[in-house]
Every structure is written in C-alpha cells, then in structure tokens.
Amino acid sequence: MPALQARILDSRLGSSWPLPNYATQGSAGMDLRAMLEQPLLLEPGQTELLPTGLAIHIADPGLAAMILPRSGLGHKHGIVLGNLVGLIDSDYQGQLMVSCWNRGQQAFTIEPGERIAQLVLVPVVQAELSIVDEFNDSERGAGGFGHTGSH
Numbered sequence: 201m202p203a204l205q206a207r208i209l210d211s212r213l214g215s216s217w218p219l220p221n222y223a224t225q226g227s228a229g230m231d232l233r234a235m236l237e238q239p240l241l242l243e244p245g246q247t248e249l250l251p252t253g254l255a256i257h258i259a260d261p262g263l264a265a266m267i268l269p270r271s272g273l274g275h276k277h278g279i280v281l282g283n284l285v286g287l288i289d290s291d292y293q294g295q296l297m298v299s300c301w302n303r304g305q306q307a308f309t310i311e312p313g314e315r316i317a318q319l320v321l322v323p324v325v326q327a328e329l330s331i332v333d334e335f336n337d338s339e340r341g342a343g344g345f346g347h348t349g350s351h
C-alpha cells in the first residue's frame with residue numbers, strides 16, 4: 201500500500217473521530233467526514249460545501265483521487281455530490297471539500313463527524329494531443345449514443 205501524505209486541519213479528526221481509513225481489507229474508498237461545528241439541515245435541493253478537516257498531497261501525476269457519494273446516503277436519503285464526482289489533482293494541497301447536495305424530497309440533517317463521501321485513489325494517464333487530419337478506420341467510427349442498439 202503506497203503512503204499518501206496527509207495533513208490534519210481539524211484536531212477533532214483523529215481524536216473525536218477516526219482518520220479516514222479503509223473499512224475492510226477490500227474497500228476501494230476511505231470515508232470522509234463532515235467537520236461541522238453543529239448539525240447541518242440540508243433542505244431538498246440545497247447544496248453546501250463541507251470541510252473534511254483533511255488535506256492530502258498525492259504528488260504523483262500518475263495518480264488522482266476521486267470523491268464519490270456513499271451509496272447508502274445517496275440511495276436512501278438523496279444525499280449526493282453537488283459536482284456529481286469530485287476530482288482531486290495530484291498537486292492539490294488544500295483541504296478536501298465535499299459538495300453535499302440533497303437531491304431528495306426530504307430535509308436531511310448531517311451531523312458533525314458524519315461520513316458523507318468516500319475518497320478513491322485512481323491511476324491517471326496524461327497524454328499530449330497529437331493533431332491529425334483523419335483517424336485510421338475503426339469498427340465504430342463516429343457512431344455513439346445508442347448506435348449499437350438496445351438489445
């Protein structure tokens with residue numbers, strides 16, 4: 201498992217609540233917590249940017265991190281991400297922020313320290329554009345958006 205540099209920006213993280221970690225040996229993501237001073241009522245349709253108390257520096261341009269919703273919160277309570285997916289650049293050193301969007305019909309209260317999203321490290325390939333006039337033929341060509349049918 202590679203080491204990931206992290207800074208704790210809220211001292212409650214690691215004392216009142218555990219640091220983000222993998223819940224099981226096979227977990228893909230580590231949960232991020234809402235470092236709130238008090239419970240936050242999210243009305244239907246409301247979006248708030250929440251601090252996580254944590255900064256990471258991935259440093260390796262061959263890696264990035266994604267912030268993804270937690271399935272239970274998203275499916276049962278409509279609490280997903282205002283940006284749908286958060287992408288954390290390898291050179292970002294600021295606090296990890298989570299945009300929480302209540303896309304549901306009911307208000308939902310986020311408690312201080314609640315696990316609101318998950319962080320997944322992913323490999324990245326950076327490419328240089330090589331401009332051409334025509335592509336070599338491919339089986340698909342420009343067909344898309346249902347081109348292959350629905351059965």
Ligand SMILES: O=c1ccn([C@H]2C[C@H](O)[C@@H](COP(=O)(O)OP(=O)(O)OP(=O)(O)O)O2)c(=O)[nH]1
Binds near residue numbers: 287290292297
């Ligand atoms: O859910 C998120 C998404 C992004 N970020 C941070 C890390 C990321 O590296 C930086 C920039 O994100 P992005 O490139 O997606 O946002 P932008 O709107 O393009 O801003 P910028 O102009 O700073 O790149 O914001 C978060 O903390 N949480």
Ligand SMILES: [Mg+2]
């Ligand atoms: Mg950007």
